[in-house]
Amino acid sequence: MIWSARMFNDPPNASELLLTVREYIEQLLPDLERQDKYHGLCCTYLLDVVMRELEEPPNIGDHSNNALKALLNNKDELSETEFMSSLCASIRRGDQDGNLDRLLILLTSHVSKKVRVSNPDYLDTKDYL
Amino acid sequence: MVTMQNYDNIEYLSETIRVCIKRRFGDDCEIANIALATLGGSNRTVLFNVVRGSYPLRLVLRQETVPSEYSPFLPSDMQYRVLEVVYEHGIPVPRPLFELEAADNLGQGYVVTAVPGETLPKRLINSAEYVTMRARFLQQSAEILAKLHTIDHVLVPGLSALQESSDPLGAQIALYDRYGEPHPAIEFAFRYLAKYEPEHGAKNFLHGDFRNGNMIVGTEGIRVLLDWECAHTGSVMEEIGWFCARSWRFGRVDLAAGGFGDRETFYRAYEKASGNLVDRESSRWWEIFGVMRWAIYNIMQSHGHLSRERRSPAFAACGRNTGIIEYDLLKIIAKEFD
Structure with missing residues (x-):
């Protein structure tokens, strides 16, 4: 499809x-x-x-994206790019420093979503599923 | 005005190089067998023969292709000085012959002698011809680096003043910020690297991009090191970490030292050749730094493609390659990848 x-x-x-x-x-x-x-x-x-x-179904990876959005605690409706920029700024400011272990897991899921498109064979099985 | 489009026209390029060579070597020489080689990160590589009588001499023109205000690479006059210095100190490099001048109408760049041999990393690692040579490549890499790191960097004016020399992490953050592209995984790496940054100690002369892929080899071993546009000063652990970064194993992730062998063998070879201990922990920090840096360089190449500065399918692929490198980066930080 x-x-x-x-x-x-x-x-x-x-x-x-x-x-x-x-x-x-x-x-x-x-x-x-x-x-x-x-x-x-x-x-x-x-x-x-x-x-x-x-x-690629458009909803793949929504779970990790929603979890990342929850980290920002931002109720505003942001575009994908605006959200990513806000997340980057938040990490740069150190706002997520108390949350780095959780962030690492969520970012791995976020990046895996990109790799599913660019080179799915590269992913560990647990990141593919 | 000379544009990059002119340079892509092989006839225009041939004629311009012909004039450039005759200016220096006289009217009785001719140019033959001109070929465009890889369009690398910062330089266009053009190979050609200079023929006088029956003795052709194969030369290489290296032309700057990235506008300098946006480039993290050394301007070509500094690259040329680096080549002169390391050549004089016995580091195996193509012999530097001359720098381009305005009258050459070829932009910025320089000409060196061509060296035959193999450069493709996967072939070095996997082909039957070289499989027994991997240990030799590893040993030679350690010995060449140990020798390079003893050269006084003051011989290249301006090398220690580069931001890559004085503030390596800051230099990468500044480069990343130029592209305005949000990559939370890279931001995470910045934070992680800043938190665990080791003491860097003395600053030495560094190649800056010493790895499988930037060397010409033969069946007897490494012939020359290429691509000196990232030279700067810094901790020798930076160079050792970059060589071992996961990005340079080309499918043989088990062979951490450049796809040629294991880390400990490489560390010990460097220690023996240099007389200095390798700080294992610091070197591993620099491996993570190296993967982060490679992700940013892929973003840079993708921007070069999208801005039409340097258009190619390979540079377009770099944009989509960034996520794969970010994946490596996060898995290494999580200690799931070695």
């Missing part, structure tokens, strides 16, 4: 289009010189990232 793609377009859908481009680049790779091959491999990696991002 693709969560963020609009569903009224004709097939192929977004993931299938990306896969098509990826397959074509893969075919080219054996004939490319070292530098172009490296950038070609980077392109296949980037396409994999986009495909995973399209397929």
Whole structure:
């Protein structure tokens, strides 16, 4: 199921289009010189990232995000970026110094959410689930 | 005006290098086999042959590509001075030949001799050709570092005045702040590192980016060290910790010392070569510092891509790589990763 793609377009859908481009680049790779091959491999990696991002349910990781928001004790509605900036400022000021063990667990969960998209194979099993 | 787009045009580059070389070596030499190598963190690398008679000489042009006001890297005139100094002291580096001048119309940079060999870290660690050489690479790395750390840094004016030299953690925080991108995991690392920061002791001459990937090797061992744009002064534990940082093991996380061997073997080799003890605790603090620094450098490369200063799929990938490095960082702090 693709969560963020609009569903009224004709097939192929977004993931299938990306896969098509990826397959074509893969075919080219054996004939490319070292530098172009490296950038070609980077392109296949980037396409994999986009495909995973399209397929990632948007509510993954909400639990840790909500727990992080609770740390700030901020009732205001903040955008994701505003919230992250507030959290960074709070850590920088030392407001979370009494809470570092809990913060480490929550941040690992927050970062794992990003790694699920960028390189899920890299995650420890307990951070993947 | 010379722009980076001009430099990407290989014909323009060839002609400009031809004029630059003829200015110095005379009209009877020619340029051949020009090739763009890796676009690294701060320098563009262009290889070319200078042909006079039947003796081609392979040279390398290193061009600055990051506008200096935003760059954490040494300006190319300082890089060149670093190369001259370490070359004179017998550190294996490509021989520095000349610096670019305004009349070369090639921007900032310098030319050194090319050294053949292998640079790809994964090949050094995994290929059958080099697998028996890992112990040799480890030993040589320790010996080269021990020798480098004895060089008087005063020979490179300005090296000790860099913020990386006087306030290493502050320098990384300042670099991170330039990009205005919120990364709570990196903020957490700043806090952790400040809380547990050890005494750093004497300041020595440091390469600043000594690791697997910044050396050219052959089947006989390390031929030269590359990429001196991060040179500064500091605790030798910084260099030892950076070499052992998890980011440089390229899949062999069990081989903490650069993917070449274990920490203790490396520490003992350095101690034997330098006559100085390695502070294990301090070195581990610098490993965490190193992973944090690598995360920030990935943010920097991603910004270079998004601002169109240096556009490439690899730099775009750096942006998404940041989270993976943050994951390492937090797991190391939690003592779940070694």
